[in-house]
Amino acid sequence: MLLAAHLAFCLARFPVGAGQKRFESVREWQSRGADGWCYRNADEATRQVARWLCEHVQPGQVLRFAGSSQGAMQLLAPLLFPALLVRNDSPNQWPTDRQVFQLAAPWLPMPAGATPIVKGTLESLRIEYR
């Protein structure tokens, strides 16, 4: 009886669970884009940072980061692939064959001589200059 219940329950779920739910998640991913999907639960400023970085960081570049390596930062690394994130305060040398990302964010004036850093927390991303 339990086996029949299992088969009946899971079969009944199939159209919605395996079909509709899947179509909706794929459609949402495609309409939002990878960055929009990954940060769909984050605040607007985080989505703006992610979108801008995805548009401007070049494959051969490295982007400096600070703050928490957990949370929001975990999704930024695959979004910027094949560009790399490097820890700003790391005592180790960064990859020497790559250029550091230097572009200023349009919504935040960059002081002379500074470079942009993405700062992460568990839930958010922000741009800073150092």
Place this chain on the structure above:
Amino acid sequence: MNVPPDSSGSRPPFTMLVLVFTAVLGHTVLWCGSAVPGWVLPTAIGLALLIRRPQWPRLDGWPVAALVLLGAAAITYGSVATLDRSWDGFATWSLTARHLATGASLDHPYFANPSVYQSARGYPLLQPILLQQFTLWFGERGGRVLFPLLWVLLLLAVREPLRALGIAERQRAFAVAGLALVPLLLEPGHGSAESGFAELLLALMLTHGAGAIVLRHGSLALCVGCCLPLIKNEGLVHASVLIAAATLWCSPRLGAAFALGTCVSLLGWLPMQARLDFAPYPFTPSILLTVSVPWLMFGWSCAVRNHRTRLVALLATLAIPIAAIYLGPVLPSSLGRIAQAASARSPAWGSLGSILATLGQNLVWVRKVGFSYLILLALVAVAFRTRTQPDSRWQLATPLLVVQLAWFLFLLVFLLTLPADRLPLFQKEGAARYLIQMIGVLWLSAGLLLSSPPIRPAARA
């Protein structure tokens, strides 16, 4: 029925051989300082062909075949339509595969530069290597067809041992259909077949391990032992439990096959993991100690099996937790991390109730696992009552039930030793995924127990 066919002379399934050869070739090439080239998978297929011809997959009856076809189509669509839509798959396993696919060797900054961000440092590489190979041949999206393929192989890994044991077609069909419909794997979300997590590959390997036990299949056990530590860090825990179950309930020879495979695999993998973790030396006493874990488990199991040494071995068992606490800091594996956590802080006994509730909830969470665990518990209850009858399959299923119980107890200890700030996340996200690793073993056990002999009046009395 209690005596399984002698499989000592038979060969492992073709796909299992392909996995082993891909693992060996891929890791060897990485060790030699090169990127993993596209010829690894075809070569692995060629080598597997030398040992065994592939068989066209067969399912029991058109309803099951249609169900599997529908499920595979849905998972294929979800896999190839986008990149991973789940956190861990996107940020860890598949990111490593994408770097490997662009020609990264272990000298690439992603692996070799400590200042470069990597959220999966030191994670095993078998799934990334497989995905990288598929990506090289079928493209970034097309290569993700690996996931529905693994899902179908999981179903076949349940079906084939049941067929080899002469289980009736109807029972096999129920077991395969029951597994195919498990929502957590079939539907999109964390831990699903298309999520890019390594749980599916681990579940496949554990099901093959369970198959090796019920079929007394030494070479399959060797292959499973080879692959387990290369899939996830907890592979060593699973391998240790399989070694003990095989030795105690089947034969020391089978246990030795599991132990040999695991040991060889650890010898190759742990120094590489040390390099990925930026450890100063590839071979350290702690690595050698971890490599000996399979043989220690095998020795302990042999001692328990032997009537003369059983009492001493069981008494010595009491010393294992104490030894684990002291040896924990030098074990560079998941076992070591847990032992270290247990010694650094006392287990969170205050959370025991909540942890048990979480695990219990996940066992009966029908939206995730359907009625899988309830079915198993009911079958175990019936099979236990008829275990003395001549055609009972209780003996055959016992080691598989022990493997599942051991994993449940291990999860309990693991969650008890987690830091308080990480426990809620693991309770919410991790528990279901960890339990799903055993889903193939569960349905294989269910397939064995599905038609236990009817309860006789004497047994009832």
